[in-house]
Amino acid sequence: MQVKTLLGQWRQIPxxxxxxxxxxxxxxxxxxxxxxxxxxxxxxxxAAPLLIVAVxxxxxxxxxxxxxxxxxxxxLVSVVVSLLLKAGLGIWWAxxxxxxxxxxxxxxxxxxxxxxxxxxxxxxxxxxxxxxGVGLVLTEGQSIQALxxxxxxxxNGSLAGVNMSIILAAAVFGICWxxxxxxxxxxxxxxxxxNPEALRVVGVNTRRVSILVYGVSGLLAAVAGLLVASRTGSxxxxxxxxxxxxxxxxxxxxxxxxxEGKGGIGKTVLGVLLISILRNxxxxxxxxxxxxxxxxxxxxxxxxxxxxxxxxxxxxxxxxQ
Amino acid sequence: MNRNVRALxxxxxxxxxxxxxxxxxxxxxxxxxxxxNIINVLRQATLLVIVGLGLTxxxxxxxxxxxxxxxxxLVxxxxxxxxxxxxxxxxxxLIGLAVGTAVGFLNGVMVGVIKLPPFVATYGAKWIAExxxxxxxxxQIIFGFPSSYRWVGVGYVGPIPVPIILTAIxxxxxxxxxxxxxxxxxxxxxxxxxxxxxxxxxxxxxITILVYTLSGLTAGIAGLLMTARLDAAELGMGEPFLMQGxxxxxxxxxxxLGGEGRVTGTVIGAIILTLVVNGLNLMGVPALWHQIVxxxxxxxxxxxxxxxxxxxx
Numbered sequence: 001m002q003v004k005t006l007l008g009q010w011r012q013i014p015x016x017x018x019x020x021x022x023x024x025x026x027x028x029x030x031x032x033x034x035x036x037x038x039x040x041x042x043x044x045x046x047a048a049p050l051l052i053v054a055v056x057x058x059x060x061x062x063x064x065x066x067x068x069x070x071x072x073x074x075x076l077v078s079v080v081v082s083l084l085l086k087a088g089l090g091i092w093w094a095x096x097x098x099x100x101x102x103x104x105x106x107x108x109x110x111x112x113x114x115x116x117x118x119x120x121x122x123x124x125x126x127x128x129x130x131x132x133g134v135g136l137v138l139t140e141g142q143s144i145q146a147l148x149x150x151x152x153x154x155x156n157g158s159l160a161g162v163n164m165s166i167i168l169a170a171a172v173f174g175i176c177w178x179x180x181x182x183x184x185x186x187x188x189x190x191x192x193x194x195n196p197e198a199l200r201v202v203g204v205n206t207r208r209v210s211i212l213v214y215g216v217s218g219l220l221a222a223v224a225g226l227l228v229a230s231r232t233g234s235x236x237x238x239x240x241x242x243x244x245x246x247x248x249x250x251x252x253x254x255x256x257x258x259x260e261g262k263g264g265i266g267k268t269v270l271g272v273l274l275i276s277i278l279r280n281x282x283x284x285x286x287x288x289x290x291x292x293x294x295x296x297x298x299x300x301x302x303x304x305x306x307x308x309x310x311x312x313x314x315x316x317x318x319x320x321q
Numbered sequence: 322m323n324r325n326v327r328a329l330x331x332x333x334x335x336x337x338x339x340x341x342x343x344x345x346x347x348x349x350x351x352x353x354x355x356x357x358n359i360i361n362v363l364r365q366a367t368l369l370v371i372v373g374l375g376l377t378x379x380x381x382x383x384x385x386x387x388x389x390x391x392x393x394x395l396v397x398x399x400x401x402x403x404x405x406x407x408x409x410x411x412x413x414x415l416i417g418l419a420v421g422t423a424v425g426f427l428n429g430v431m432v433g434v435i436k437l438p439p440f441v442a443t444y445g446a447k448w449i450a451e452x453x454x455x456x457x458x459x460x461q462i463i464f465g466f467p468s469s470y471r472w473v474g475v476g477y478v479g480p481i482p483v484p485i486i487l488t489a490i491x492x493x494x495x496x497x498x499x500x501x502x503x504x505x506x507x508x509x510x511x512x513x514x515x516x517x518x519x520x521x522x523x524x525x526x527x528i529t530i531l532v533y534t535l536s537g538l539t540a541g542i543a544g545l546l547m548t549a550r551l552d553a554a555e556l557g558m559g560e561p562f563l564m565q566g567x568x569x570x571x572x573x574x575x576x577x578l579g580g581e582g583r584v585t586g587t588v589i590g591a592i593i594l595t596l597v598v599n600g601l602n603l604m605g606v607p608a609l610w611h612q613i614v615x616x617x618x619x620x621x622x623x624x625x626x627x628x629x630x631x632x633x634x
Contacts, residue, residue, distance in 0.1 A: 066440060118623050119577055121385065121440045122567070126620040129564055133612030141609060245448050248441060258438050290459060294452025301445035305435050312436075 015306040016253045019299075020274050027281035034284050041163065045155070047276035048169035049224040049231075050246055051269065055176050056106075056220030057247040058256050058268045063192045063213050065120040066258075069109060069128025070221040070247055074240035076135040077102045077225030082146035082235025083138060091150040098229075099222045105131050106218015110211030124214075128244075135237030143236040146229055154230035165227055172223060176265055179216075189213055190264075242293075246275055249300035253307055275300060331574050331629060335589050342596045350603050360482060362595055367488040369591035371543040372566045373573070374495045375425070375536030377587045380570050381499070382512045382532050383579025384439040388428060389540040389566050390559030391450030396421040396544035398454045401463040401554035410470050418541045424450055425537015426530065433529030443533075447563070454556050464553040474549030484546055491542070495584045508532060513580025561615075568619040569594050571626050578630070594618070 027034040053070050060067045077098040084094035105127060112123035157164040180186035188209045191199045199206050228239050250271030256263025278299055282292050346353045372389050379386045400417035404410065424446055431442035476483040499505035507528050510518040519525050543562070548554045573590030575582025597618060601611060 066438075068440075068444070112620065116624055117627055118620065121387075122577065122623050123620065125387075125564065125567075126616045126623075128616075129619075130613050130616035133610065133614075133616060136609045136612060137607075242448055245444055248444070252441065258441075290456055292452075293455050294449055297445060297449035297452050301431075301442075301449065304437065304441065304445070305431060308435055308437060 014255060015310050016255075016270055016274055016303055019303055019306075020270070020277060023274075023277055023281060027277070027285065031281060031284040031286075034281060039280070039284060041166075043273075043276050043280045044166050045163050046280055047272050048163075048165040049227040050243070050250060050276060051169045051272045052172050052227070053221050053224040053243060054247040054250040054254075054268045054272050055173060055265045056217035057244070058251045058254070058263070058265050059176075059180065059189060059213050060120075060217045061248070061251050061256055061258060062263065063189060063210060064258060065113060065210070065213070066248070067109065067124050067214065067217045068121055068244050068248075069105065069124040069131060070217065070224075071240045071243040071245075072128035072132040072135070073102050073105045073218055073221040074225035074228055074243055075237045076105065076131045077222045078146075078229035078232075078235040078239050079135040079139050079144065079237055080235070081151070081226060081229050082144035085146050085148055085151075086144060091148045094148075095151070095226060098226055099219060102222020102225060103215055103219040106215040106221070107211060109218060110214030113214060114207045114210035132237055139235065139237060141237070143234045145234050147233050151226070151230045152233060154227055165230075168223070168227070172220065173265070173269075176216075176220075180265060185209070185212070193262075245297070246300070249304060250275055252304050253300070255307070255311075257311070274303065332586065332589075335572070335574065335586070335593070339589060339593055339596070342593065342600065346596065346600050346603060349600065353603075360480075360485070362592070362599060363485050364482050365599070366588075366591045366595040367484040368543045368547055369562070369565055369569050369594060370488050370588050371491060371539050371546065372562050373539075373569045373587040373591055374491060374584055375532070375539030376566050377570050377573075377575050377582060377584050378495070378499065378508060378532040379439075379536045380512075380567075380575050380577060381508050381579060381582060382529060383515070383577075384432060384529070384532065385567070385577070386425075386428065386443045386533060386536045386540075387440055387563060388424065388443040388446040388450060389536060390561070390563040391447035391454070392421050392424050392537050392540040392559070393544040393547065393562055394556060394559035395424065395450040395454045395457075396541035397548040397554045397558055398457045398463070398556065400545055401466070401548050402457050404466050404470060405463055410467060414470075414545060417545055418538065421537045421541020421544065422534055423537070425534040425540070428537065429530030429533030432533060433526045451556070451559075458554075458556050460556070462553055462555040466549065466552055471549050471552055474546055474551070484550065487546070491539070492584055492588055499584060504528070504531070509580055511579070564615055564619055565594055568615065568622055571619070572622045574626070576626060576630060577623065 033039055053074065057067050057070060080101045081094045081098040084097045085091065089097070109124050109127050112118045112127060113120050153164060154168065155165050159167055180189065188199060188204050192206060192209055196206055225240065229235055232239065251268050252271070253274055254263065254267035254269065254271035256267055275296070278296055279292065282295065343354070352358060372393065376386055376389055396417045399420050400413050403413035403416055428443050428446050431437045432439045473483055473487065478486055499508060507518065507523045510521070510523055511525060511528050515525065544559070547558060569590035570582070570587050571577060571590070572593055573582065573586030573588065575586060597614070598611065601614060606614070
């Protein structure tokens with residue numbers, strides 16, 4: 001009996017956690033530098049921008065939507081900041097401009113989905129590709145240098161011994177947590193995925209909630225875009241290609257599903273950790289950049305598949321009981 | 322209004338649009354309406370049409386395949402590497418097509434068996450395919466293929482280019498398959514009402530795997546054709562096909578909601594899109610702007626599609 005419950009509890013642990021543990025074990029053996037404090041700080045630093053974007057994508061997915069534009073938005077934001085700096089604007093205005101651009105792209109996504117009624121993946125892909133196009137046109141496809149000390153401080157600087165990007169990610173996560181779980185807006189977002197009809201009956205303007213959710217996702221992508229610009233010291237339209245997949249992967253691996261608004265931004269942390277540890281470990285183990293692309297895609301998609309299978313069997317088991 | 326008349330409006334609207342585009346392009350450039358240029362436009366459209374064939378089948382089941390560009394690049398690069406390493410052409414081509422089909426099959430399994438949302442499964446496959454292509458190419462461009470291989474892309478039979486003939490055969494085969502066979506009708510049934518299809522005995526799982534496999538295959542064929550025409554293969558060769566492929570299918574009247582549309586429409590959609598790009602070039606719009614215009618085009622096309630549907634009901 002006890003053995004059985006113990007086994008049952010083991011089986012309740014989602015595969016993502018197993019994979020994180022497995023990765024840590026393998027990396028600990030293969031890459032001696034993996035379990036050092038400086039490297040673990042590195043992991044957290046690399047996880048920071050991904051966590052910020054992924055939180056936005058998670059909120060969108062909670063409403064049964066999807067945002068395929070975040071990678072493009074991040075690239076555009078890095079371009080806007082660099083160009084504004086180049087034009088002689090102060091860094092604070094430049095960053096504000098970048099954030100505004102990202103927010104605007106997000107709101108456009110929201111309008112396309114909620115007001116115009118386009119399927120989310122088409123709307124965000126279309127808006128994203130236009131944002132990418134604007135970034136390309138503004139820079140003629142070149143990379144623009146942006147070596148402002150305040151911008152660079154976001155990745156290089158530290159406060160009380162903690163790296164700035166980690167502080168920023170923690171702050172953003174905290175604010176989003178409050179927004180999601182302590183405000184009417186957050187409650188509306190969660191019910192929007194679960195039961196939009198009920199929300200409408202209560203008199204909530206679901207369209208506005210939906211538009212704002214995409215706006216928030218765009219804004220968070222913009223914050224992550226600032227971090228990317230800060231890390232590379234430049235603005236480049238294609239700087240964050242593929243980040244959308246990482247963010248969606250982190251969300252689903254974490255345990256947020258597309259149906260019925262199940263999950264939450266807290267769970268996404270696990271997914272972000274998995275992807276960041278995977279990438280960092282490959283770097284520390286000296287795996288060439290070229291192999292990483294396909295490998296990370298495979299592991300992320302593989303984990304998603306395992307995870308969905310896992311949830312199906314657990315839910316199936318519960319129903320059987 | 323009579324149902325049949327109503328069903329005719331959308332295709333007539335599309336053909337009028339093609340005619341209007343042609344007239345506009347002729348005004349912009351007097352050389353537009355020449356035999357050489359028309360053949361040229363059609364030849365440019367062939368890749369998009371072929372990608373659109375499999376994609377149409379997927380979209381008919383209310384699915385989506387975001388991996389077509391990645392698969393196209395992967396197949397192009399694989400075949401190019403194999404040809405360079407001295408393998409006989411048929412072997413290289415077959416392996417290339419097998420790779421594309423395999424990716425499509427995996428997409429189908431992820432969607433049909435594991436029940437991942439199609440855009441997650443195929444988006445993941447896109448990044449993996451591009452990652453594998455990166456591995457194969459190591460950042461290089463491969464060029465200089467045997468002329469017998471290049472014939473498929475640049476050759477002629479009489480006055481008509483080989484790719485156009487090949488595409489025409491594929492279109493006819495797909496149209497026959499989708500509209501005249503039992504399996505084809507199952508594909509439509511699945512898209513218009515999944516539950517009804519399931520209860521009337523359609524094997525939802527098998528059909529889903531089939532359409533995604535077909536999409537992988539057609540994207541692969543397009544990849545081969547593209548390397549043969551350009552006499553080169555590179556990592557980014559598939560990039561435009563994701564957006565343009567979906568846009569051609571939707572502009573051709575296949576609904577993203579599934580169950581409605583035809584590959585002949587996709588051909589028209591691909592031609593419209595090719596004419597638009599042609600027009601942008603004629604107007605001297607820099608290539609960097611195309612991304613913005615195409616983004617707007619696809620959003621508008623989907624919007625019109627949804628409005629038409631609302632209006633028809």
